[in-house]
Amino acid sequence: MGNCIAKSSTKDSDSDHLVEFAAGNVKLITTKESWDQNLEEARRDGKIVIANFSATWCGPCKMIAPFFCELSEKYPSIMFLVIDVDELTDFSTSWDIKATPTFFFLRDGKQIDKLVGANKPELQKKIIAIVDSMAPCQ
Template identity: 30%
Template sequence: MSTIELTGENFEQTVLDSEIVLVDFWADWCGPCKQFAPTFESASDKYDDLVFGKVDTEAQQQLAAAASIRSIPTLMVFKKGHLVFNEAGALPPQALDSLVEQVKALDVDKAIAEAEAQKGQAGE
C-alpha cells in the first residue's frame, strides 16, 4: 500500500477506522521532510497491513494546528484511534521498522487501562 493524503476531511475517520495509522506531517520546502519521504514510502510498501498517511502542513494548516505541530517532519502513530507515538524528526529506516514492530506488539487496551488505574490512584 502506498501512502494516502490526509486532510481535515478524512483525518479523523481514517484514524478511527484503521487499526494502526502512521502519519507524516511534512511540507514541500522542508529538507528533512524530503529526506524522510523515501523511508516512509518504503515502509508503506513493506507494511501493507498498516495505513500510512501524509499531511501537507502548508495545505492543511488547520489540521497541523489542531495536531499541535511545532516542527516538521513530525511522525504520529495511532493504534485503535489512540495516539501512541508523537515525535518530530526524520527517523532512519531501522528506527521506523523498530517503531512499527513495537506499535504492532502494543496492547493499547491494556495500556489505557493501566493509565486510567494510575490516574485513579493519583486522585485518591
C-alpha cells in the same frame, strides 16, 4: 534503497507536487473529512495509523519520504498517512506540530507514540515494535 513509484494513475484532487510524499501505500490527506474517513476505516479494520506531518519545502521530509513509502509497502497491516502542514494549517496546529516531519502513531484515533524528525532507524524501530505488539501470541 529503491525508489517508490506511485502505482495509481488516476486523476484526483490531490496536489501533483505532493506525489513524492504519497507513493506506495501512503495516502495523502488534503481535507479534515479525508482524515476522519481514514481514521474511521483504520478503526474498523483494527489498523494502527502512522500520520506523517510534512512540508514540501522541508529537506528532512523529502529525505525520509521514500523510506516512509517503502515502509508502507512492507507493513500493509498499518495505515500510512501524510499531511502537508501548509495545506492543512489549522488542522496541523491542532496537533501541536513544532517541527516537520512529525510522526504520530495512533490506535483507535488516539496517540500511542510520536517521533519528531527524520530519524529512519528510530521510525523503523517504532514500527517493528508496533507490528510485534499486534502479532497474535504463539
